[in-house]
Amino acid sequence: MENVVRLLSTLALMGAVRNLADRFETDTGMRIDADFAPTLGLLERLRNGENADVVILTKEALDDLAVKGTVVPSTCADLARSFVGLAVKAGAEQPDITTEAGLRKTLLGARSVAYSRLGASGIFFAQLIERMGIASEINARAVVIPSGFTAERLVSGEADIAVQQLSELKLVSGIELVGPIPLHLQTPAWFSGGRLAASSRAEQSDALLKYLASPEVAPVLRESGLEP
Numbered sequence: 001m002e003n004v005v006r007l008l009s010t011l012a013l014m015g016a017v018r019n020l021a022d023r024f025e026t027d028t029g030m031r032i033d034a035d036f037a038p039t040l041g042l043l044e045r046l047r048n049g050e051n052a053d054v055v056i057l058t059k060e061a062l063d064d065l066a067v068k069g070t071v072v073p074s075t076c077a078d079l080a081r082s083f084v085g086l087a088v089k090a091g092a093e094q095p096d097i098t099t100e101a102g103l104r105k106t107l108l109g110a111r112s113v114a115y116s117r118l119g120a121s122g123i124f125f126a127q128l129i130e131r132m133g134i135a136s137e138i139n140a141r142a143v144v145i146p147s148g149f150t151a152e153r154l155v156s157g158e159a160d161i162a163v164q165q166l167s168e169l170k171l172v173s174g175i176e177l178v179g180p181i182p183l184h185l186q187t188p189a190w191f192s193g194g195r196l197a198a199s200s201r202a203e204q205s206d207a208l209l210k211y212l213a214s215p216e217v218a219p220v221l222r223e224s225g226l227e228p
Contacts, residue, residue, distance in 0.1 A: 005204045007034040008042050009056035011119065011149075012082050012165045012191055015224035016217070017056075024211055030204050038118040038147045046070065046196075053199040054208055058120055059190035071194040075206060077213040080226035081188040084121045085166040086178040089154040094178055095161075100132075103181060106161065107138055114143040114150040114159035120189045121164045122150075128185060151175045165189065167225035188227070 009017055014036045021032045037045070039057045046055070046065075055062065055071065059078060065071040086097055086106070095106040107113055107129070116122035122144070129135040143150075143159045150162040151172035162169060169177055180186075193212060195205040211217065218228040 002201070003030045003204070004033050005030055005054060005201060005208050006052045007032055007054045007056070007208070008045070008050070008052045009034055009036050009193075010039050010042065010058065010191055011036050011147075012167045012189070012226070013056050013080065013224075015167055015171050016080070016221050016226060017212075019220050019224065020212070020217055024208065028207060028211070030207065032208065038116065039120060040118045041147055051198065052196055053201050053205040054193055054195055056191055056193040056212075059192040062192045062194050066194060069197055072197050073194075075195040075209055076192055077194070077209050078190055078192045079212050080221050080228050081190050082165045082167055082226050083180040083183065083188050084124055084163060084186055085169060085180040087151050087154060087162045087164075087169045087172075087175045088160065088178055089157075090174050090176050092160070092176070094176070097178055098182065100182055100185060103185070104132060104134065108134060110160040112141050112143050112153075112159040113138055113161045113163060114145065114153035115163040116147060116150055117144050118147045119164065119168075121168070124186060124189075125163045128181070165225070170225045191226075 025031050039061050066073040096102040115125045129138045143153050150164045151169050153159040154162050155174045193209050221228040
C-alpha cells in the first residue's frame with residue numbers, strides 16, 4: 001500500500017478532493033484514500049488513535065495539532081478559504097440576503113432552517129443568530145443535524161433554508177444556492193493541510209500537500225465553491 005495516501009479531510013473540501021483524485025493518481029501513480037467529516041469529528045477520531053497520513057482541517061485546528069507535534073509544522077499549507085451561505089430547494093423562490101435586513105427577514109420567514117451542530121459553519125451560524133438577537137425564534141423550529149449536509153433537509157422537505165459552507169451546499173443535488181451570508185457579517189473559514197507525524201509515507205504525503213496547494217488545482221477549488 002505504498003502508493004496510497006490516507007487522507008482525513010473536513011467536509012468543505014470533499015468536492016474538490018474527489019474531483020482531483022483521479023488526476024492526482026494519473027500524474028503521480030498515487031491513490032488518495034479519503035474520508036470526510038467535520039473538523040471536530042476528525043479531531044475526536046485522531047484523539048482515539050485513528051491512523052492517517054494527511055489531515056485537512058480548519059487552520060486553527062491544524063495549527064494546534066502542529067504545536068502539539070501531532071502534525072509536522074513544516075508541512076502545513078493553507079489550501080483554501082470558504083464562506084458560509086444559504087440554499088433553497090430547486091425551484092423555490094430565491095430570497096434576497098444581500099443585506100443584513102434581508103437575511104433577517106429570510107431567516108425569520110422560513111418554516112425551518114437547517115444547520116449543522118459540529119461543523120465550522122454551524123458554530124458560526126449559532127453565534128450569528130445570537131448576535132442578531134433572533135436565536136430563540138430560529139432555534140424553536142430549526143433542524144440542527146449532528147453532522148453531514150444540511151441541504152439534504154431541503155430535498156426531504158424538512159427545512160426551507162439550509163446553512164453551510166458554500167462548498168458543502170454545492171455537493172447536494174436538487175437544491176439551488178442563494179449565495180453567501182453578507183460578507184461583513186462573517187469571517188471566512190481557512191482550511192489547511194498537513195502531514196501527521198506518525199505517517200510512514202512522508203514523501204507521498206508531502207507530494208499530495210504540494211499538489212493541493214499548487215496553482216494548477218485552483219480552478220477546481222473555485223468550481224467547488226472555495227477560494228484557493
